[in-house]
Amino acid sequence: MKIALIGYGKMGKTIERIAESRGHEIVARIDPFNGEDFSASGFPKADVVIEFTRPEAAYDNYMACFKHNLPVVSGTTGWLDKLPDIKAHCEKGQTFFYASNFSVGVNIFFELNRQLARLMNTQADYKVGMTEVHHTQKLDAPSGTAISLAEDLIENIDRKDKWELDKQSSDKAIEIKAIREGDVPGIHTIKYESEVDEITIHHSAKSREGFALGAVIAAEFTAKNKGFLTMKEMLKF
Numbered sequence: 001m002k003i004a005l006i007g008y009g010k011m012g013k014t015i016e017r018i019a020e021s022r023g024h025e026i027v028a029r030i031d032p033f034n035g036e037d038f039s040a041s042g043f044p045k046a047d048v049v050i051e052f053t054r055p056e057a058a059y060d061n062y063m064a065c066f067k068h069n070l071p072v073v074s075g076t077t078g079w080l081d082k083l084p085d086i087k088a089h090c091e092k093g094q095t096f097f098y099a100s101n102f103s104v105g106v107n108i109f110f111e112l113n114r115q116l117a118r119l120m121n122t123q124a125d126y127k128v129g130m131t132e133v134h135h136t137q138k139l140d141a142p143s144g145t146a147i148s149l150a151e152d153l154i155e156n157i158d159r160k161d162k163w164e165l166d167k168q169s170s171d172k173a174i175e176i177k178a179i180r181e182g183d184v185p186g187i188h189t190i191k192y193e194s195e196v197d198e199i200t201i202h203h204s205a206k207s208r209e210g211f212a213l214g215a216v217i218a219a220e221f222t223a224k225n226k227g228f229l230t231m232k233e234m235l236k237f
């Protein structure tokens, strides 16, 4: 496939390497870092765009892609307030694949979280909380992955109805502690605690390889699928 990258930072460079190792061609690297913009000659010729930028940049990038009817695979987090508009564009024929986390391991962890939450719904003696740890360059908090995990807890545990960052103002809230440390790729921990014991589930990324490989496989998936796409469809969970 011909892949255009929007965002040529930590994820963009990792995706470039993995995509080329799988025989794909990078036709544009759009980023202030290297001065390329949407006038890049390769951009309109791309089969798919992979976008990993910043929360405040993502939506306009998607609109630029949709103008060329280019399918988008995006991992940028922190923009989900615009999600209904993106889904509306998909209902009118655009293709958009979003994941807060593209790693297969984290998506298995998502399913584990949902199953454990359903078990713990009847166990009111347990308090539930979450911690996420990322590198010090991360702009958003909590992580998109942590928000996905918290939303699944709220969906499956009746005694919980919202999440809060670094606090818990009521028993109905789930606290997400966000820690920024060194170059940590991404650690997510969910703990259930009672008076007599603790149950903890944990995912720790060793590098950005898993995120990038998942994004490239998602780009390959868009070649045969249309509309609003997610990891659930791709992994058939």
Ligand SMILES: NC(=O)C1=CN([C@@H]2O[C@H](COP(=O)(O)OP(=O)(O)OC[C@H]3O[C@@H](n4cnc5c(N)ncnc54)[C@H](OP(=O)(O)O)[C@@H]3O)[C@@H](O)[C@H]2O)C=CC1
Residues within 6 Å of the ligand: 006, 007, 008, 009, 010, 011, 012, 030, 031, 032, 033, 052, 053, 054, 055, 057, 061, 074, 075, 076, 077, 078, 099, 100, 101, 102, 103, 144, 211
């Ligand atoms: N879904 C997933 O699996 C994963 C998601 N992410 C998310 O991806 C995003 C990027 O992460 P990461 O690569 O580590 O961040 P980086 O800061 O390393 O890379 C982002 C790049 O995008 C550039 N950029 C900023 N604005 C624009 C724009 N308007 N158009 C094009 N490029 C732009 C930045 O340039 P400059 O520095 O000059 O602003 C930077 O080079 C974050 O939102 C992060 O949460 C990260 C890993 C996995």
Ligand SMILES: O=C(O)C1=N[C@H](C(=O)O)C[C@H](O)C1
Residues within 6 Å of the ligand: 077, 100, 101, 134, 135, 138, 142, 143, 144, 145, 146, 185, 186, 187, 211
């Ligand atoms: O910014 C990062 O690095 C990551 N961001 C994503 C998120 O916000 O969940 C995915 C991963 O945890 C790495």
